[in-house]
Amino acid sequence: MKTCLLYEDNDYLTDSPYFDSKSIIQDLGLNTLFLCASKKVIYEKTFVKSVKKEDPYILKTMQKVMMIPLRTEEQMLYRQEIVQDCINNEDMIRDLYAQSELLLAEWNKLGRSLKDKMGNRNPVVTLMNDIQLLSLFVNHLHNIRAILDYHHVNFKSRGLNALRDRLHEEFSNEFEQNLRKLLKDISFYTEGLTEEPDPDRTTITTPRIVLECTIENGLKLSSISLKEMSSEQKKFHKPGGAIDKVQQFMSSQIPDSFSTIKKSAVKEDISQLEFQVVNYIMSSTVPFMSSFSNFFDQLHQQTAFYVGALNLHQQIGRFDVATCYPTVCPKNELSFQDLKELVMVMEQRIKAISNSCSLKNKMLLIVTGANQGGKSTFLRSIGIAQIMMQSGLMVPASQYQSALFPSFFTHFTRREDSEMNSGRLDEELNRMNQIIDNIGENSLVLLNESFATTTEKDGSVIAYDIIKALIEADVKILTVTHLLNFAQRMYQETKEDVNTTVTFLSAERKENGERTFRMIDHAPELTSFGLDLYDSIVENRDKTE
């Protein structure tokens, strides 16, 4: 039984994750996003009442699933549909998640992990656990089916509709009833385990087993076939009591029969026979159990992702951020409106500046301009949106259109730790070397202040060579750089060419030096206006003194 909520045709996360997802998470600050996704927001009317503590499993799942990029538009649409169904049917997805979590917890209590570790346990205990587990499976599958049935009129997604259909096929009402009959037939074996203890002991469940057999292999019980099996609840009579005495006498009158309790050795033997019969009956449920053995794990993981998506959606709703489902376009295009850097929004809880942009026939975007002008934020906002898009989520923009880049890399150098140091440059080049090794079809590389660990002159040459080679290999690059020699050189080379795939943006700086944190089309200049900053900080300080 497949769940198939993440992929239409596959339950397992077989696609490879991003190369160096650790760096992506760090560079884009995605842990904040994962954490938000793992917290449920509780509303009262339209106000946020409280935010629940994070769910570590959802946190883990978001981290895992979001780091495995979707490969096709079809895959992306498949998830987007389900995300929308989950937003429209909030209880449904939360209940499915809770059901699977509950079952897995019960299963663990029955020693699921123990069974894997130590094969040799008491076989009777194992059998009793198997019976209880079967009962758990039946009850929870019943509930899951009911949840899906209750909400399904609202379903628009293929994924949830197909899940409901499959469940009806593999766990039909009729099959459920047969399993329940089987459980009832062998209920004598687990008496006292499943029900509430009965202090008065008024009833007792006893078996009726009919076997047909032969005496082969040296007069031994052989070729057994099971003819009847049932359990019946009877009135309990005290052993040795009056009614018991009457019954004992009556049964001793039955011809060709013998008591199974008179001799303790026979009593022991019969309990072995009971075990064999129940074990045999239970073995017929093995195909059912194994076809659903991964189902709950899968359902748990896959619903965790959508609960995470739902939480994230609700968290975003707390801030003034527009959201939309992104659409796919050719890879030399990129356009968006009102895109915000979500991590910053969530961390600082501020209304961030939004950016809009529309690029056609561009493979290299070079962002230059004022320090502290929002260049890195701009680059990160695209990176975060791209990751969200590529895992089927909504993005924080009113419109977002981009290609899918399963081969996605970030190469960020943070100013603050960019000492000039050959060891660091070596590290940077090493990372770049690894990226080059892993470049695939549809690659997107985000370069943030790369090669800032050497002199601007050297860095420019390195950047030029690498970036030139990459774009010639049809790799899309978005770079924020202070390497003005490099930017100038690119600009001079391409400014006459009307078909150039290179474009330049710059952090806006007004005449008075004020920064708007918006990106505008702008040819690179030879200064990044550090003097302004110097002025505003150093000079102003002098004035105030």
Added chain:
Amino acid sequence: MSSNVSILDLKPSPHLDVQSAPYLLDLNLNQIIAKINLLWEYSDVSKFFQYFPLDEECEAYRRQIYQDVKKPAVYEGLLEVMGLLQEMQEAKSKKAQDLSPLQKSVWHIHHGKLYCDVIQKLGQVLGDGSLSSDGLRNVSDYIKSYLETPAFREMNQELNAVLNALSSYRFTLTYENNRVTLSEPVENREADYETFLDENISKARGDLRSPFLAKPQISDFENEYLEVLYKKDSQFFKSIGKIEKTYASFEDEAIMNFLSEITFYLSYRKYQLLMEDRNFHFCMPNTDEEQSMSASGLYDLALATVTMYENRPVVSNDFFYDKGESFFVLTGPNQGGKTTFARSLGQLVYLTKMGLDVPASHANVHYFKTILTHFSVEESVETGRGKLKEELVRLAPMMDGSKSKCFVIINELFTTAATYDAEIMGKKVLNYFINQDCFGIYVTHLWELTKAHEKVCSLSAMLDENNKQSFKIARKQATETACAFQQVNKYHLNYDELKERLKKN
């Protein structure tokens, strides 16, 4: 067939008592025997491979039988007999356990019935008229008349009747209210639980096994219902004990002996088929004393057995003793396949003497009384003897004056002695065996020994065009210089090679 004729030895062999002859170890025959024994799952056959039959006639007697056993119908049929025989042995061993008298009777009847099956199958396999060996035709005649005896027929019939009755004995056990009731099976039962499981849960499920099968004894539970059955059907159960007494003993000694001895042939055949499957060839050796002793495509069967699964090629060689020649002196580079070749010669003689097929594409082998081997061993710390002394101690009994017409394999004798001494001693040894009318091979690094006697033929381990070991052995006069150059080339130390190697540095 009179009951004392063996299919292994037409006449009793005097070698039966020989305990682990040195050649078994030196020729790596013990590796082959171990493999044969491993493949043969029914019984231990290694004892059959430890001794030679009496004489030429006895060897030919075996060879004929082996050619019969090789016929697919005979071989497959006899394997089936072996399967039945094993079942019979199991039933027999159960009888020996600590069981109730009635159970013992039942196992005895099983044993008897399977014995009948074995004999009948054997009669069928050997009775189809395709046999050409004296040995197996004798057995076939014997079995044929045995099967026709009224005693056998009656026994077969009665035992089968009892067992059929026992195995068709079905009854129903109903367990409820702490009581088990026995009754006749119900035909066309309405609701059958197996059907319910089949149709509504799954057809795939485990077996419903009796929990009491682990022990051969009757459990307390089984005893309870058997008591009921005994009462209901006392006539039938009493007849079982009676029949056991009627057929208290039945195994025919001659047939049982045959069934044991045939495993010698069958086990080797099984091994041979496995090797042939791996593209190792075999042939039946000729034993023409008029023609010179020779073989083509001869390889070391022990090496082939050990490396069977490694897909490593095993080198094969051709050889012949020309008229007037009786001893090879083999020289050549180390690791050049000298010992392997010497071993394959010994294996050729051994297998021919055993009456079996040999690892070659063609072979003519003379008759030898036995095989004498002398291989150098690691110096023994325990005995404290020097290596030379140790070698001489082992050599002495080989040259005690009674060893004419033997096949002799000597590998690297006197390596620790001074060359001058070694040469003299080696010549003495060679001359001794040649004068005793022995054939053989002497592997040595002393090229001078190739001139020890006019009956000596010089063989050499060859290098290929790149001066690498080819493991091929050819008739070639050894010379001092040739030997020396081979050593130099082997280590790539000649002038041209050295130049080339040094250029790289």
